[in-house]
Amino acid sequence: MPEVLTAPLVVEFPFTRSLGPVQSAFLTGLRERTVLGVTASDGRVVVPPTEYDPVTAEEIRDLVEVGTSGTVTTWAWNPSPRRGQPLTTPFAWVLVRLDGADTALLHALDAPAPDAVRTGMRVRVRWAPERTGAITDIACFEPDDTAAGNGRPAPHSGAFADPVTQITLPARLDYTYAPGRAQSRYLQALSEHRIVGERCPSCRKVYVPPRGACPTCGVATGTQVEVGPRGTVTTFCIVNIKAKNLDIDVPYVYAHIALDGADLALHARIGGIPYDRVRMGLRVEPVWTEGSRFPDHYRPTGEPDAGYDSYKELI
Amino acid sequence: MRDVAVVAFGQSDHVRDSAETSEVEMLMPVLHDVLAQTGLAARDIDFTCSGSSDYLAGRAFSFTMALDGVGAWPPISESHVEMDGAWALYEAWVKLLTGEAETALVYSYGKSSPGSVRDVLTRQLDPYYVAPLWPDAVALAALQAQALIDAGLTDPQALAEIAARSRAAAVTHPHAQLRGEVPMGEPLVAPLRTGDCPPIGDGAAAVVLAAGDTARRLTDRPAWIRGLDHRIEAHALGVRDLTDSPSTRLAAERAGAFELPPGHQGTGGAPMVDTAELHAPFTSQEVVLRRALRLDAPDSTVCVNPSGGALAANPVMATGLIRIGEAAARIQRGASDRALAHATSGPCLQHNLVAVLEGE
Numbered sequence: 001m002p003e004v005l006t007a008p009l010v011v012e013f014p015f016t017r018s019l020g021p022v023q024s025a026f027l028t029g030l031r032e033r034t035v036l037g038v039t040a041s042d043g044r045v046v047v048p049p050t051e052y053d054p055v056t057a058e059e060i061r062d063l064v065e066v067g068t069s070g071t072v073t074t075w076a077w078n079p080s081p082r083r084g085q086p087l088t089t090p091f092a093w094v095l096v097r098l099d100g101a102d103t104a105l106l107h108a109l110d111a112p113a114p115d116a117v118r119t120g121m122r123v124r125v126r127w128a129p130e131r132t133g134a135i136t137d138i139a140c141f142e143p144d145d146t147a148a149g150n151g152r153p154a155p156h157s158g159a160f161a162d163p164v165t166q167i168t169l170p171a172r173l174d175y176t177y178a179p180g181r182a183q184s185r186y187l188q189a190l191s192e193h194r195i196v197g198e199r200c201p202s203c204r205k206v207y208v209p210p211r212g213a214c215p216t217c218g219v220a221t222g223t224q225v226e227v228g229p230r231g232t233v234t235t236f237c238i239v240n241i242k243a244k245n246l247d248i249d250v251p252y253v254y255a256h257i258a259l260d261g262a263d264l265a266l267h268a269r270i271g272g273i274p275y276d277r278v279r280m281g282l283r284v285e286p287v288w289t290e291g292s293r294f295p296d297h298y299r300p301t302g303e304p305d306a307g308y309d310s311y312k313e314l315i
Numbered sequence: 316m317r318d319v320a321v322v323a324f325g326q327s328d329h330v331r332d333s334a335e336t337s338e339v340e341m342l343m344p345v346l347h348d349v350l351a352q353t354g355l356a357a358r359d360i361d362f363t364c365s366g367s368s369d370y371l372a373g374r375a376f377s378f379t380m381a382l383d384g385v386g387a388w389p390p391i392s393e394s395h396v397e398m399d400g401a402w403a404l405y406e407a408w409v410k411l412l413t414g415e416a417e418t419a420l421v422y423s424y425g426k427s428s429p430g431s432v433r434d435v436l437t438r439q440l441d442p443y444y445v446a447p448l449w450p451d452a453v454a455l456a457a458l459q460a461q462a463l464i465d466a467g468l469t470d471p472q473a474l475a476e477i478a479a480r481s482r483a484a485a486v487t488h489p490h491a492q493l494r495g496e497v498p499m500g501e502p503l504v505a506p507l508r509t510g511d512c513p514p515i516g517d518g519a520a521a522v523v524l525a526a527g528d529t530a531r532r533l534t535d536r537p538a539w540i541r542g543l544d545h546r547i548e549a550h551a552l553g554v555r556d557l558t559d560s561p562s563t564r565l566a567a568e569r570a571g572a573f574e575l576p577p578g579h580q581g582t583g584g585a586p587m588v589d590t591a592e593l594h595a596p597f598t599s600q601e602v603v604l605r606r607a608l609r610l611d612a613p614d615s616t617v618c619v620n621p622s623g624g625a626l627a628a629n630p631v632m633a634t635g636l637i638r639i640g641e642a643a644a645r646i647q648r649g650a651s652d653r654a655l656a657h658a659t660s661g662p663c664l665q666h667n668l669v670a671v672l673e674g675e
Contacts, residue, residue, distance in 0.1 A: 004334045009429075011373045015442065023443055046554065048444045054549040074465065074557065076457030077505035082434060084449035093454045093504070095553050104553030106445055106458075114505055119465045135444050169447055171438060175373035175429040180337025211383055212340045218357045218386025220343060 005184045009177040016168045020051040024165055025063055025158030030137035033127055036156055037066045037101050045153055047101035048135070064153035067099030069124040069144050074104075077114040086140050092117045096141055100153035108140040122146065133164030182212035185224060191293040195286070197262050199223040205263040228259035231298070232306040233282040234315045238275055253278045257298060258314040265314050272299030281305035319411045320530040320537030321647075321672065322523050323352035324640030329492040329518035329628035332428040338367075338377050342424050342519040343384035349420070349521045353533045357386040360523075361416035363393045364407045366400035366423040367632050370435050374426075381424065392416070399423065400520060400636030401594075401658030401668050407524055408543055417529045424519035425632035432515055432631060440662060441550055453512055453597075455662045457504040459557040460599035464506060466558045468606070471506060474598040475499050478510045478626055481598075485623025492516045492628045513596040518630030520637045538643035538654075538672045542570030545658075545668035552663060560607040563657065563667040567608055570669045572655050588671070590618050590645055590654035592638040596625040600664055604657060608669075621645065635659065639670050646674040 019027065022038055026049050029036045038049035039062040046054065053060050076093045078085070085091075086108035094117075095104035110126065111117050124144035131137040179187065182198055186209045189196040197208030198221035205214065206225050214221050236255035242248075253275050256265035270278050271287065283303040286295035325348035333341055350357060363385055367378050374380075378395045387393060396402050400423025407419035427435075433451035440446045463469045478499065485491035493514040500509030523533070530537040546562035546569075548555055567573060573587060591610055595601040601619070605611045610619060620626075622641040625634045635658025642654035653673045660666040 009373050054554045074458045074462040135447050178334035180340050212337055213383040215383040216388040
């Protein structure tokens with residue numbers, strides 16, 4: 001059993017999202033220190049406002065302006081804030097029903113300790129100093145000693161100068177990637193400049209790189225088989241578009257390569273030969289650069305080309 | 316409508332960290348187990364359906380690699396849901412009801428160990444108003460728990476008793492991750508303490524479904540699916556009453572959970588089900604589900620979560636399917652005649668599925 005390999009993996013997307021008319025008015029309103037709600041089919045004022053009725057799914061568009069103070073409807077004390085959360089010191093998560101609203105908005109409440117928080121307490125919006133038209137324009141809520149107003153919220157056109165119509169929201173998740181037994185064995189061998197596939201006990205096919213299971217038979221591929229290092233180009237393409245963060249001049253060739261002894265072609269870049277000279281049947285071998293755990297590319301061996309019949313089942 | 320039954324159920328050991336195995340390496344022994352229970356080979360299965368989420372392990376298209384463990388070549392009839400495997404079972408059940416298939420293999424798996432599942436689950440929330448605040452799964456459950464406490468429906472002691480009962484039930488469970496006496500610990504997000512929360516871990520589960528006489532041929536005592544329904548609530552948390560679960564109640568009604576079983580009419584006091592497997596990752600969510608499913612009658616004899624439930628093992632994306640599997644296995648071994656199984660998805664029990672299973 002080889003050591004379990006792991007590596008850090010970051011998945012990060014800057015999602016750019018279009019806003020509907022109600023979302024646009026609400027988020028632009030936050031930028032202007034104004035909180036808008038929408039009147040639902042049953043007359044309830046929904047804050048934060050939805051584009052569609054939460055019960056009937058009808059399109060709803062009648063906006064109203066609600067207060068910037070409100071009442072906590074439930075709360076939870078967060079002793080250890082996590083990345084991305086509104087405050088970096090311990091705080092309370094709260095659902096707040098703003099004055100004039102019939103539903104509650106989720107946000108953070110800046111409070112010194114859990115004994116300073118209770119359901120029913122009055123709170124008010126603390127605005128972020130820099131506002132862009134996002135839910136984070138509300139920096140958080142803070143305790144408030146004013147009594148609840150009981151006026152009905154006033155209609156609002158939702159019209160603002162320079163409305164926000166789309167928002168870009170970064171999302172990042174951090175992982176520790178572990179490839180599992182079969183791929184760990186494969187990667188371990190690669191770092192020793194050996195290419196090790198795995199054989200299916202049922203159909204006898206040798207898979208490289210191995211993924212732990214034979215996709216035809218649905219059983220574990222337990223037996224390691226050293227293959228290559230030489231192989232045959234079974235098919236290829238010429239890449240003309242430079243990939244981001246990849247320091248390789250275009251055009252270059254990316255090929256399927258059937259390593260000697262393998263029953264499945266793997267893919268890799270072909271170097272050491274002009275791109276327009278690469279052909280099916282070309283015999284190639286891996287090139288390891290100094291200190292690398294895996295081959296950088298494959299280059300011609302100088303052997304005569306393989307006959308088509310020798311690799312036609314692997315295309 | 317034709318009858319469809321669960322004829323086999325299997326699951327992996329649920330562990331904190333399965334770094335030594337890939338998803339397919341973790342899943343494959345479970346697939347082989349359920350096939351062996353029925354004597355079927357993979358190629359005898361008419362339809363295969365799986366549930367998983369690539370976000371958990373950050374591994375793109377992991378479900379296609381997991382399919383290697385099925386033996387999907389030559390091409391099989393197959394589908395996948397980016398949901399708990401309970402919803403994959405729903406799809407397979409519908410497929411069998413149409414008569415398009417006689418047998419189905421349903422599986423799901425979850426590897427939470429490579430990432431931070433509390434944060435990963437924030438990505439399922441409303442991306443405009445909620446996700447930018449990164450409210451983690453424990454925080455949202457804690458808001459629900461406080462609402463229950465404020466409403467006088469539970470208290471920290473009652474929640475601790477749910478945790479203790481669940482983990483005591485899991486003592487004899489060979490696959491459980493957290494069992495026996497577990498300290499309630501410090502508040503993670505108050506009012507929830509670590510003991511109120513599920514263990515974080517990795518695991519897999521699989522079920523074989525079969526229709527009519529095929530089911531009777533494959534097993535001595537099929538667990539017949541008498542009803543199956545799922546319902547969803549508004550995504551905006553502040554619109555919902557977090558102390559109640561109308562979607563669970565409606566799904567249960569539609570699945571026939573509140574009807575008396577055949578043969579028991581007129582007795583009045585007969586329990587509607589004798590077993591309930593509830594998918595409640597947090598102690599407070601069991602309180603909500605018990606109310607919605609009317610399991611809290613003073614004279615109730617319903618055995619709730621004899622497996623230990625999600626508080627004993629919570630492989631996200633498989634936990635709901637495991638509830639159906641545990642209920643079915645209890646029927647298959649004669650320990651239950653009529654069982655309810657529940658699965659949930661989304662924050663604070665947003666989306667709920669109820670199955671009613673019955674032995675002959």
